[in-house]
Amino acid sequence: MAVGQRTPDDASAPAQGWGLNTWDSPWLNFKFLLGAGIVLLILLFGLVGPFFWDTDLAYTGAGPLNKPPVWAEGGLPEHPLGTESNGRDMLAQLILATPSSLKVGFLAAIIGMGIGMALGSVAGYVGGWWDHVIRTLSDSAVTIPALVVLVVIASYVQMTDTTAMALILALFAWPGPTRLVRSQVLTLRERSYVRMAHLSGASALEIMFVEMLPNMLPWLAASLTGGISAAILGATGLEVLGLGPTRVPSLGLIINQATTNAALVRGLVWWWLPPIIILMVIFVGFFLMTIGLDEIANPRIRQFSSTRRERTAAGELPPVEPVEDGTAGEEEAALEVDDLHVHYFTPRGEVIAANGVNFSVRKGEILGLVGESGCGKTTVAMAILQVVQPPGRIVQGAVRIEERDLVSLSGRDLRRVRWRDLALVPQGAMNSLNPVTPIREQMADAILAHENIGRAELEQRILNLLNDVGLPERVIDMFPHELSGGMKQRVCIAMSIALNPQVIIADEPTSALDVVVQRVVAQTLLEVKERLGVSMVMIGHDMGLQAQLVDRIAVMYAGNLVEVAPVESAFAEPLHPYTQLLIESIPSIRERKPLNVTEGLTHDLRDPPPGCIFQFRCKHVERICRERRPELVERDDDHLVACWLYEPERHSLIELEEA
Amino acid sequence: MRGLTKEYVLQRFLMYLLTIWLGSTLIFVIPRLAPGDPVSEMVGRLSLDAGYIENADKLIASWKARFGLDAPIHVQYFRYWGNVFRLNFGYSLSHFPTEAWSMVSRALPWSLGLLTVATVLSFSIGVTVGSLMGWRRTPRWLQMILPSSLAFTAIPYFMFGIMLIYLVAFELDWLPATGAYSRRVDPGWNLPFIKNMLSHAILPVVSIVLTSMGGWALGMRGLMISVNNEDYFLLAQVKGLSPARIFFRYGVRNAILPALTALALGLGGLISGSILVEFIFAYPGTGYTLYQAIISQDYTVTQAIANLIILVTATSVFLLDLLYPFIDPRITYKRTMR
Secondary structure, eight states, X not given: OGGGOOOSXXXXXXXXXXXXXXXXXXXXXXXXXXXXXXXXXXHHHHHHHHHHXXXXXXXXXSSOSSOOXXXXXXXXXXXXXXXXXXXXXXXXXXXXHHHHHHHXXXXXXXXXXXXXHHHHHIIIIIOHHHHHHHHHHHHHHHHSOHHHHHHHHHHHSXXXXXXXXXXXXXXXXXXXXXXXXXXXXXXXXXXXXXXXXHHTTOOHHHIIIIIIHHHHHHHHHHHHHHHHHHHHHHHHHHHHTTOXXXXXXXXXXXXXXXHHTTTTTTTOHHHHHHHHHHHHHHHHHHHHHHHHHHHHHOHHHHHHHHHHHHHHHHOSOOOOBOOOSOTTOOTTEEEEEEEEEEEEEETTEEEEEEEEEEEEEETTOEEEEEOOTTSSHHXXXXXXXXXXXXXXXXXXXXXXXXXXXXXXXXXXXXXXXXTTTEEEEOSOGGGSSOTTSOHHHHHHHHHHTTOOOOHHXXXXXXXXXXXXXXXXXXXGGOOGGGSOHHHHHHHHHHHHTTTOOSEEEEESTTTTSOXXXXXXXHHHHHHHHHHHTOEXXXXXXXXXXXXHHOXXXXXXXXXXXXXXEEHHHHHHSOOXXXXXXXXXXXXXXXXXXXXXXXXXXXXXXXXXXXXXXXXXTOXXXXXXXHHSOOOOEEEETTEEEOOGGGOTTHHHHHHHHHO | OOSOOHHHHXXXXXXXXXXXXXXXXXXXXXXXXXXXXHHHHHHHHHHHHHSOOTTHHHHHHHHHHHHTTTSOHHHHHHHHHHHHHTTOOOBOXXXXXXXXXXXXXXXXXXXXXXXXXHHHHHHHHHHHHHHHHTOTTSOHHHHHHGGGGGTTTTSOHHHHHHHHIIIIIIISOXXXXXXXXXXXXXXXXXXXXXXXXXXXXXXXXXHHHHHHHHHHHHHHHHHHHHHHTSHHHHHHHHTTOOHHHIIIIIIIHHHHHHHHHHHHHHHHHHXXXXXXXXXXXXXXXXXXXXXXXXXXXXXXXXXXXXXXHXXXXXHHHHHHHHHHHHHOXXXXXXXXXO
């Protein structure tokens, strides 16, 4: 089913949980359930009430006048909630009025929703002229103030019962759902599973109900509960003004009669307050349902509040365990990553996205960090930059630039190091520029955050930077949406070299671009590097591209580095079986060979196996591989690999242990 | 100038005219769909009061001629439009020598003053609260306090108003319950009057602000959370910008765009949404005037106010549409792409 689809990038985007089991279902949202419970209770009061209380007492002259509730002085047990100025029993009135107020709301919202779904799906699915007409109509209908027109209508049309009222209210309940359904259909239509269904010959109705409706459900439900409370509010407003049906009891009518009889001044609290309380409880109930449904529909909101809750529950964060600065001692290192551990704290366990990652980038070199999607390479990049997103966290390790550990820095100290020493060329250049400000401002604020320079100098510097990456000067005043993908990426490169940083992290800088533009961007990166002598970490999964760009390559698998080697020897003589697999899978024009790839991870990242991380996919696996994890060891000149294959003593090692 | 293209302005302007046309036509059509006509009904009421009226038929006919109700429907419709353009809605039926438009213009300042203050307050407080609630770097103590400001969100404003009147005006006797000013002060630009006017405005403003700011806050929170996850937000952090700059220029600046649209729609409600509050507080604004006109079946005043409200709402949306390309540079681009 479509609902279960998830991005394969499991490590960097922790499971958002469309329920693996029922107890995990997002529908079990506390706010939603509490709200639904409240509304049900109120409904029950109106439905069961008539069996326990004589509703005939709700009519004029049924009892004595203006008696307070039974607990107040002068109250009568036969009128437990008191009576009003016409001798009507308050309890009986409330029992009759509550369900009729709810009925109006439900009826109006459901009719509106029905119209909205029909119009919205036609507009979204059929498109063209229909879409234009429906969109124009619903756009201008939203602009018309509902209550005014309602009041005007109500003053001309005598509403005899609640159904008439609901029909009139429904006139204003359709534009919201129409717009919602239209935009949902438009987004869902582009999803691959809907296109698949279309190609496989499913009818429009089938696609609508089988593929689209389940995905829209939380949104529709939120719109429905919002619509119900809006309709109840509209109806009650009319009733309070005395413009609703006057012969049918309703909560608004009670308030109207109380205010017109000066119940507030006369201190007849029990007349006007109970209907207000019931209405407030109803509105609170629907409100809770609506915001609960919003959380269900929008996983981002859900994740935001749950990470906050976890953070609060865990109290203060434990300090990150520092690492002794002993082994790394490479003198010409620009960047050192030392025993880095990053975990994602998901509701279903800790995902280990980086497990003791160790590498250094030498001055002036490009280090390629490669691995398949979900291996944790982007997580490592984010950890170097100190922007691991919650619920992820660096739990151990150090990231050093010029002897300074970035992990231990925070606040102002960290901000000072950022961009000045360590810049980023982001993965999604498409969305990495602020859409509402011109390029000038976005480049300027990076510079001005770290340097104090005048206007003219600033302008000249930005123009030079644009020039450096081969962009025309007019780009400075353009907005991101006016640039092509390749131009945006070059703006990002220009921005990254603005402060002449020590290290630039390039996170798959070309992956979203077409092949020709990839060339241009890669070329730009190389030129920049040659000219400035900057060190780079180039993250990517395209082995072919890496082979041409990088000096050394680091291969990552399931959160672990498995091989680090100069690019020539890595390609000529790959040592780790996983690296061999990656290189074999580079397609070649000269020969056609079968793709020899078993897709994806074979173990759960929350619970890595003892021993080698690659054991389930490795064809050379031995006993020691299942029991002990191999260390990253230098096996050849500057060629490090974490694999037992190259340990001559491996058999004796395991026997030694047994002895 | 960047942003405003000719097609865009033209398209928005046509939309503006369409909205006004739809709304005003609705107001023209509805009374004529109802059984009976206003004049016969009024004469009927008069005869009920007086017991009997001589020549009732003639009276009806002459009044109909006077109000132009004897003409064919399309002629009436064109005349109606002519009147709408000239803001000429005829005489008020319930306050006869007064013109309908002068009744409306007398009430207008009260509504505008009350609701502008209330809307601006509730929008700015709500957007601030929501932005902070949706930002990861907000201090934890603030994150704990902020949700409490949403306490009154679910309660309809007029019910909150009734309770405020009872508690603050009657039980505690701190503030006046109803009206815009006391009879004992002279209206004018003098200190006692202004003080008196302000004390009358406090309760209605408070009841609107406390119940409506939560809506802004919740909406803004959701928008802010979305922006929090955008790539440009991350890049801003990596650039080492100050938290304040990230919050305002990258966060709020992007998240507020949809909220502004909602505000423009709400501005139309400056006049209409006030009916219930003005009714509860007997505040002499356009909403209360509309209510009284409807109760006394004063059709000309009703029409004048309803048209005014549609005009104001449509105009504020149109103005926002014109401003929008400057706030969000993408908008004309997107529109012209379609």
